[in-house]
Amino acid sequence: MPLELIGSISDGLCPERIWHVAWHPSGDILASCGNDKQIQIWAKEQNKWVLAQSLEGHEQTVRRIAWSPNGKYLAAASFDVTTSIWENTSSDPQDIEFTHVSSLEGHNYEVKSVAWDSTGTLLATCSRDKSIWIWEMQEDNEFECLSINSGHSQDIKCVAWHPTLELLASGSYDDTIKFWKDIDGDWECLYTLSGHTSTVWDISFNSTGDRLVSCSDDRSLLFWKYFEGADKWKNVCKLVDHSSRPIFSIDWSHLNDKICTGSGDDSISILEQDKSASTADSEQYKVTIKHEKAHNSDVNCTRWNPKYPNIFASCGDDGTIKIWKVIE
Amino acid sequence: MSGEDKFSSILKLTDLDYINPSQICIKPVEIEKTKPNGTSKIKIENDGSYVEVSEDGTEKTLEKATITLNDCLACSGCITSAESVLITAQSVQEFLTNINGTKTIVVTLSPQSRASLSNHFKLSPISVYKKLSTFFNQLGINYLFDSSFSRDFSLLESANEFVARYKKTIDLPLPMLASACPGWICYAEKTHGDYILPYISTTKSPQQIMGTLVKYYFSEKINKKPSDIYHVTIMPCYDKKLEASRNDFYSDIFNTKDVDCVLSTSEILDLFKDKEIDFNNLAETEIRDETFLNYDRANDKFIGVQGSSGGYLEFIYKYAAKELFNLDIQNKDIEYKVGRNSDFKETSLMVNGEKIFTFALAYGFRNIQNIVRKIKISTSTNKHCGYDFVEVMACPSGCINGGGQIKSEGGIKDNKAFTQDSENYYNDQLMRDPQNNLVVKEIYNSWLNGYFSQDSNTKLHTEYHRIEKSTNALNIKW
Numbered sequence: 001m002p003l004e005l006i007g008s009i010s011d012g013l014c015p016e017r018i019w020h021v022a023w024h025p026s027g028d029i030l031a032s033c034g035n036d037k038q039i040q041i042w043a044k045e046q047n048k049w050v051l052a053q054s055l056e057g058h059e060q061t062v063r064r065i066a067w068s069p070n071g072k073y074l075a076a077a078s079f080d081v082t083t084s085i086w087e088n089t090s091s092d093p094q095d096i097e098f099t100h101v102s103s104l105e106g107h108n109y110e111v112k113s114v115a116w117d118s119t120g121t122l123l124a125t126c127s128r129d130k131s132i133w134i135w136e137m138q139e140d141n142e143f144e145c146l147s148i149n150s151g152h153s154q155d156i157k158c159v160a161w162h163p164t165l166e167l168l169a170s171g172s173y174d175d176t177i178k179f180w181k182d183i184d185g186d187w188e189c190l191y192t193l194s195g196h197t198s199t200v201w202d203i204s205f206n207s208t209g210d211r212l213v214s215c216s217d218d219r220s221l222l223f224w225k226y227f228e229g230a231d232k233w234k235n236v237c238k239l240v241d242h243s244s245r246p247i248f249s250i251d252w253s254h255l256n257d258k259i260c261t262g263s264g265d266d267s268i269s270i271l272e273q274d275k276s277a278s279t280a281d282s283e284q285y286k287v288t289i290k291h292e293k294a295h296n297s298d299v300n301c302t303r304w305n306p307k308y309p310n311i312f313a314s315c316g317d318d319g320t321i322k323i324w325k326v327i328e
Numbered sequence: 329m330s331g332e333d334k335f336s337s338i339l340k341l342t343d344l345d346y347i348n349p350s351q352i353c354i355k356p357v358e359i360e361k362t363k364p365n366g367t368s369k370i371k372i373e374n375d376g377s378y379v380e381v382s383e384d385g386t387e388k389t390l391e392k393a394t395i396t397l398n399d400c401l402a403c404s405g406c407i408t409s410a411e412s413v414l415i416t417a418q419s420v421q422e423f424l425t426n427i428n429g430t431k432t433i434v435v436t437l438s439p440q441s442r443a444s445l446s447n448h449f450k451l452s453p454i455s456v457y458k459k460l461s462t463f464f465n466q467l468g469i470n471y472l473f474d475s476s477f478s479r480d481f482s483l484l485e486s487a488n489e490f491v492a493r494y495k496k497t498i499d500l501p502l503p504m505l506a507s508a509c510p511g512w513i514c515y516a517e518k519t520h521g522d523y524i525l526p527y528i529s530t531t532k533s534p535q536q537i538m539g540t541l542v543k544y545y546f547s548e549k550i551n552k553k554p555s556d557i558y559h560v561t562i563m564p565c566y567d568k569k570l571e572a573s574r575n576d577f578y579s580d581i582f583n584t585k586d587v588d589c590v591l592s593t594s595e596i597l598d599l600f601k602d603k604e605i606d607f608n609n610l611a612e613t614e615i616r617d618e619t620f621l622n623y624d625r626a627n628d629k630f631i632g633v634q635g636s637s638g639g640y641l642e643f644i645y646k647y648a649a650k651e652l653f654n655l656d657i658q659n660k661d662i663e664y665k666v667g668r669n670s671d672f673k674e675t676s677l678m679v680n681g682e683k684i685f686t687f688a689l690a691y692g693f694r695n696i697q698n699i700v701r702k703i704k705i706s707t708s709t710n711k712h713c714g715y716d717f718v719e720v721m722a723c724p725s726g727c728i729n730g731g732g733q734i735k736s737e738g739g740i741k742d743n744k745a746f747t748q749d750s751e752n753y754y755n756d757q758l759m760r761d762p763q764n765n766l767v768v769k770e771i772y773n774s775w776l777n778g779y780f781s782q783d784s785n786t787k788l789h790t791e792y793h794r795i796e797k798s799t800n801a802l803n804i805k806w
């Protein structure tokens with residue numbers, strides 16, 4: 001199975017380093033952010049990706065971005081300690097016309113990641129200040145802070161919501177993954193998963209939310225499965241030395257269960273579960289594609305298109321965004 | 329024992345926190361690459377050395393710039409020695425050393441600490457006080473005061489300040505935000521600067537008013553210089569230590585702090601253990617002089633106000649209703665609407681179906697966030713933020729649940745019930761509004777020239793200062 005490059009964005013339009021890409025739920029719009037402090041919205045015209053809008057306002061690097069499930073809002077986490085919220089105010093939903101509607105302040109240091117829950121009402125942000133903030137969106141585009149969770153002992157790199165439940169997972173420089181849930185008005189840490197020996201850079205739930213995969217600076221991938229009876233998340237598969245360098249990004253496709261990773265060794269990999277070799281307590285995942293030199297430098301982010309199967313986007317320190325197709 | 333968890337969580341989340349320096353140090357280390365424009369990478373080995381990997385895969389160990397103490401002090405990335413120095417300056421050790429000197433020792437006990445000790449030993453607040461007197465007498469300490477007494481001043485000044493803000497006789501905006509919690513003040517100064525500071529009541533906290541009274545009023549009564557008195561307070565949190573060490577509460581003229589040392593409730597417990605004190609079986613020393621105590625001799629009970637975080641909301645509400653609209657309000661008339669969590673409540677004064685003012689209680693970091701956010705938005709849009717006074721406290725459940733209080737032995741789940749018990753012990757006292765405190769009245773007449781007067785403004789009010797936050801742009805891969 002090879003990987004085919006079907007699109008590429010660079011041409012000096014991008015900053016030197018692109019941190020993150022995020023697909024609009026329609027699958028036809030892509031947003032990116034990087035160290036130029038801006039957010040770029042790309043739209044596909046004929047067979048080319050063109051810049052539809054550039055969102056400016058952050059004073060420092062924009063580290064990650066996230067679309068609300070209905071695609072109307074975009075949230076951006078920045079090193080300037082704020083999270084900005086943008087709304088598509090165009091009357092035609094096909095058009096792109098984003099306006100800044102809110103700025104969430106409160107983190108004391110760089111905001112590292114942001115994520116909307118499946119209903120689009122809750123927003124989670126995490127920061128180097130070791131806290132996770134949960135915000136609720138109100139009717140007038142106003143946000144109320146519901147909770148400030150501390151528990152991680154170090155910088156928190158990523159947050160991800162469960163695909164259906166009000167359950168949040170976070171990955172940190174303290175090498176752990178934690179799960180958070182609202183218990184009688186207070187968000188509490190339910191589980192702490194230890195297994196990685198270095199920074200957890202990215203985490204992703206599968207479509208049903210009973211598995212989570214994590215990638216780390218320790219160059220390994222860990223697969224976690226939820227056991228309902230025991231009410232525990234257990235490690236069911238460990239791929240050590242998945243890469244020769246830290247693995248920065250991982251994404252579990254909700255369309256066909258494929259997993260893509262992006263690494264500091266400039267490569268991109270695709271993995272799939274080997275069902276025949278998996279048991280209830282131990283699962284096998286195998287690399288079906290390893291594409292070396294996918295970028296000229298670190299691959300910072302890989303994300304599956306939410307609408308069209310087998311398509312994903314990647315970005316990296318080389319200042320390019322690439323769109324790939326897995327040929328089956 | 330480390331003091332880390334004795335601070336309010338608000339301070340733990342700001343950079344007053346003790347981030348362990350080494351591992352998380354974010355000071356961008358300058359590393360000289362050998363190939364200036366090459367696509368070589370730098371990796372950090374397990375031993376911390378930097379290795380340059382060039383395209384062809386050859387590795388070369390690089391010179392590493394070391395981080396000096398100066399770098400640390402100039403960087404707000406992690407807090408270094410400053411706060412730990414401060415904590416050692418206000419430790420049980422320090423206290424024991426000082427009480428053996430020549431100074432007159434005054435100890436001020438907060439009613440929240442008293443309640444926490446009551447709960448721990450299952451003794452009435454009055455017994456706790458009397459046994460504590462015995463204990464301190466044995467250490468040679470003769471004055472054990474009660475910060476409910478100085479809180480009466482704080483309440484009266486706050487209420488009059490509110491009325492002045494409301495009538496616009498002073499140039500300070502509404503909503504007025506309570507100032508008794510140093511965790512909140514510290515956070516506001518560090519994080520919100522000029523936006524928020526004008527809203528914070530200038531009235532000193534009960535601890536600091538007691539400091540002023542002890543060093544400048546009481547000292548004269550006993551013919552001492554302010555610097556001849558060593559004043560110790562027993563408080564529900566470590567944040568109070570930071571408050572006591574503020575420059576605003578230090579006199580250059582007399583070369584003395586208003587409060588010299590703050591001990592937390594749990595440190596007092598440690599002290600008992602250290603001295604092998606069987607507290608329950610200590611004799612009780614009868615109260616001879618109730619001047620700096622809110623004590624009712626006839627009933628042998630303490631007197632205070634409703635609300636274990638100081639009762640600011642209720643008192644100011646009643647006082648303002650009376651002063652501004654000549655309405656007599658009782659505590660029971662104040663009906664609260666509870667917010668999303670029990671640490672947020674609000675109540676409005678209605679006159680003829682019209683809302684006159686709205687007061688809120690916002691305890692804990694998240695509720696503080698929402699208040700700050702509302703104020704910021706209302707300032708930028710020039711609208712009323714919906715509140716006229718907010719009793720802001722950093723700790724969820726307020727001071728009774730302060731970080732320096734005695735914790736239940738049963739862990740977090742148990743702690744809620746334990747805190748409730750402490751609250752009940754706190755309420756084991758007579759309630760009285762501060763205007764009816766005759767001693768306070770006398771001092772207002774003879775020493776302060778009335779409520780919110782020029783004298784009271786000099787003696788019982790303070791200032792806040794914006795703290796510049798150094799931004800350290802991160803260019804490293806995180």
Ligand code: SF4
Nearest residue numbers: 509511565723727730
């Ligand atoms: S709420 Fe009370 S106990 Fe908590 S930090 Fe503030 S003053 Fe201290």
